[in-house]
Amino acid sequence: MEQVKLSQSLEDYLEMVHMLRLANGIARVRDIAAALKVKMPSVAKAVIELKKLGLVTQEPYSGIELTSEGALVASQILNRHILLKSFLIKLGVSEAIADKDACCMEHILSAETLEKIEDFVNTPNESAKKPNAAKSKKK
Amino acid sequence: MEQVKLSQSLEDYLEMVHMLRLANGIARVRDIAAALKVKMPSVAKAVIELKKLGLVTQEPYSGIELTSEGALVASQILNRHILLKSFLIKLGVSEAIADKDACCMEHILSAETLEKIEDFVNTPNESAKKPNAAKSKKK
DNA sequence: TTCGTAGATTAGCCTTTACTAATTAGCCGA
């Protein structure tokens, strides 16, 4: 399991391929560009890189597919995104901002921080504190 | 009040100038490079940019000084860093990782998210919840 | 005073990642 080390930018592209396939069944260059607010040639170039890394495949002039490894990596990123968004919303951040900030945070946080955030999100709202006295029972 | 828009990298350099001056009284290229784990020419290039932006001054071959605006911006960044580090520590993250992750987060989070994080940090540990019933303090 | 060295700087290169402009491929309607 050689974890591929992706740049933030490539992580964004890969994640978007995954999201568009979930939403529309197909990930096209046009839609990736629109969603990420870049131009199509930027997407094309990123797709070439992701192909080199074995994370996506593509028939010329058609939609982008994920390899099994690509699907794995993409869903890890997407899960981080979802976790972070819930986290920010739990802190009181508005949905739109939570989505935007989750999108930046998902690329940079260490595993340890992500774990702690997960603990926080999974803690019932009432007793969200006391990391030491915590897990006895939900009252 | 024209907020200068700095890249993450330049924010890091400016913040480090400030930190080294607080710690040692002087910010030298050598020490900035060591602290940020880059080589000296990278620092020199960044300092040129910060000079162009009117945030630092420097006598040739000597330490880097902050202009008043540079000091203002630098302390804003440092404050964000301190806030985020406390926040992560409150979540249970270890100090070293909190410091490292705060360093990334400080450049990307929106004002709204920073506000909510500040609220969270300032909330006593026992009743850290209920964002609606919580406080009526106007900032 | 002179020299050696550490720190600072300059020059030039490389990678990443975006862009515009121009070209190519696929497809639909007349």
Added chain:
DNA sequence: TCGGCTAATTAGTAAAGGCTAATCTACGAA
């Protein structure tokens, strides 16, 4: 079938930010 449009690609440019190598400056020791 033939245009013509849209999507995709290719080619070439630019900026950011890092690096190495080479050079310059300042300063302390001999």
